Amino acid sequence: MAKPKRVGIYVRISRDRKGQELGIQRQEKACRELCEQRGWSVHKLYPENDTSASTTSRKKRPQYTEMMRDAKTGVIDAIVVYSIDRLTRRISELTSFLDEQKEYGFQFATTEGEDTSTASGRMILTIKGAVAQQETERMAERVNAALLQRREQGKPHAGGKRQFGFEAGSHFRELDDEETKLIRVGYQMLMSQKTPGDVARLWRDRKTTTPEGRAWTIQSVKRVFRSQRTGGIVTYKGQDIGDSIYPSPLKREEWENVQALLDSRATPAAQGSGKRKHVYTGFLKCGHCGAPMRVQWATIQGRTFRRTFCHSAQGNGMGGLGCGKVSRKYDWIEERLNEVVEAALSKRKPKPLPTPDVDLAAEITGVESRIRLLRLRWKDGQMEDEDYYDSLTHLRGQLQQLRTREAAAVVAVAQEETDALAVWHDDNEENLERRRAIVASVIKQVEVYSIGRGRRKPPEITSIKITPVGAGTEAGEE
Structure with missing residues (x-):
């Protein structure tokens, strides 16, 4: 070669x-x-x-x-x-x-x-x-065996970036007292019908930032409460292994309450509850063709105002496009619809707080006791590893289901709106989604008709047709 x-x-x-x-x-x-x-x-x-x-x-x-x-x-x-x-x-x-x-x-x-x-x-x-x-x-x-053993002992993974609530360099073993207090205040706010946006605003007002030095946003607040470390939960390969032996900002039950609350808000919501910039976007329909109407700021002859209009390139939901015939000032329509919503809310009676169907505390305690006994038998050499992990997985699945049901019951109580009218009057930008959810409980849709050009007097109330929730598309309130 x-x-x-x-x-x-x-x-x-x-x-x-x-x-x-x-x-x-x-x-x-x-x-x-x-x-x-x-x-x-x-x-x-x-x-x-x-x-x-x-x-x-x-x-x-x-x-x-x-x-x-x-x-x-x-x-x-x-x-x-x-x-x-x-x-x-x-x-x-x-x-x-x-x-x-x-x-x-x-x-x-x-x-x-x-x-x-x-x-x-x-x-x-x-x-x-x-x-x-x-x-x-x-x-x-x-x-992997050594890592699993450490997780079984309640020792979480010590690597990664610093997390809000824990001391820097402590490998998640020591809490930052001031940050922990803010997390607990945030938890109480969420369970009292406040939003992650409200928590972000409070944390910004307290002159705190994320561990990366950035300003708090809705998403960064959610990341703190979504982190299993915040609830003292130890995981291994994505599976819940047990509770940490080190302190955590929230208890496991509190963390699970927050997850149920955030999950309930992440589910597909009612009409009009998506991310919008205006309260009634998504409720307004063109009275001529039925296409959704857009809302935007416009400047004409030096005057800036909001308008709602039917866009000729917008689909009308029936395979065609919008007619482009309707363009109206938004403020007048918003004022009329606000009157309808407030009138409906003033007639409502406070809902009684729901009572849990079943007290799950005893069942949860029983499953936890079975897990402790199982772990003792395994440590004493009375069980094979394979049998232990199979039984442990089954019991933890039961425990997770019970805790989820318990957390859902707690959240159901917390989600009962005690004063919807007060929430409605809070027109802060970060409260927009809650106000839109209230609108969706009152108004199904609003048909908007053209009033012609060059009008100087206020539009007639009949230029909009309001269909309340529970009414058919033909019957409506004018």
């Missing part, structure tokens, strides 16, 4: 915590010494630092990909590595490498003396590759 003229050296190390690249430097030195002994000329180095090649790694290896491309196109005619486990720890990848070597004819060598020119040499190399893969898989099993 001809002597290679353009050799590529591939060096890799799985973990380099300090970033000093000492491991790949030692590999490179040994590979260059091998090339010098054989009289091979080194053409290019392909270094892959802090990069795993195991079956459990999802990290890409761009240098390995580039090296194989160069070998296939003839840029290099030989590959040298320190050992086979530096090249790969996947038997499937090794098999593919050997097939490509045979197809494209490039040479291969390691400092440990593997020979791929013979069938027996390739077999030995394949066996070594299988041993390397087994080693990484057994290592992953040991690591």
Whole structure:
């Protein structure tokens, strides 16, 4: 076989915590010494630092990909590595490498003396590759077992960014007192029919920011309350394992109450309760063609005002487009509709608070006791691991269902609106969605008709047709 003229050296190390690249430097030195002994000329180095090649790694290896491309196109005619486990720890990848070597004819060598020119040499190399893969898989099993044991002991994952409510550098073991107080105040607000927007505004007023130094928004507040760490819940591979042994801003039951509350608001809502900028957007229909009418700010002859109009490019829900014949000032329509909503709310009587159908506390306590007894039996060696985890999964599923039902009952009580009229009069921008939900309980739709051009007197009330909730499309209130 001809002597290679353009050799590529591939060096890799799985973990380099300090970033000093000492491991790949030692590999490179040994590979260059091998090339010098054989009289091979080194053409290019392909270094892959802090990069795993195991079956459990999802990290890409761009240098390995580039090296194989160069070998296939003839840029290099030989590959040298320190050992086979530096090249790969996947038997499937090794098999593919050997097939490509045979197809494209490039040479291969390691400092440990593997020979791929013979069938027996390739077999030995394949066996070594299988041993390397087994080693990484057994290592992953040991690591996963250790992680699971720590989670079972109530020790959460200590890595990741700092989370609001926990002391910086404490690895989620110590609470920040001031931030914890704000989380608890936020919890009370949410359970008292306030919104994440109300909480964000309060936290901004208290001169606090997110751990990244940004201003609080609705989404960043939700992330705090959605985090399982906030409720002291330990997870493993996305599964609820148990409660943390360290303090947390909220109790598990409180955290589950918040989840039920946020989930109830995330479900498909009634008409008109989507993200809008105006209270009645989505309720207004063109009286001529039935297409939804838009609301926007307009400036005409130096005067700025809001208008609602039928857009000729807007679908009318019947396979056609809007007629574009209706354009009206929005403020007059808004005032008339506000009168209708307020009149309806003033007639309402406060709803009695619902009472839970079943007291679930005893059932929850019973399942928790069964879990504790199960854990004691497993620790005493009276149960096999497989039986323990199967039984534990089943009991935790029951416990989760009971707690969800209990949380839903708490939220149902908290969601009873004690004074809808007071909520309606709060025209703050962050209260818009709650006001629209109130509108959806009163008004089904509003048909808007054209009043012509050049009118100076106020429009007639008959220029809009209001269909209240519960009425048919033909019957309405004018």
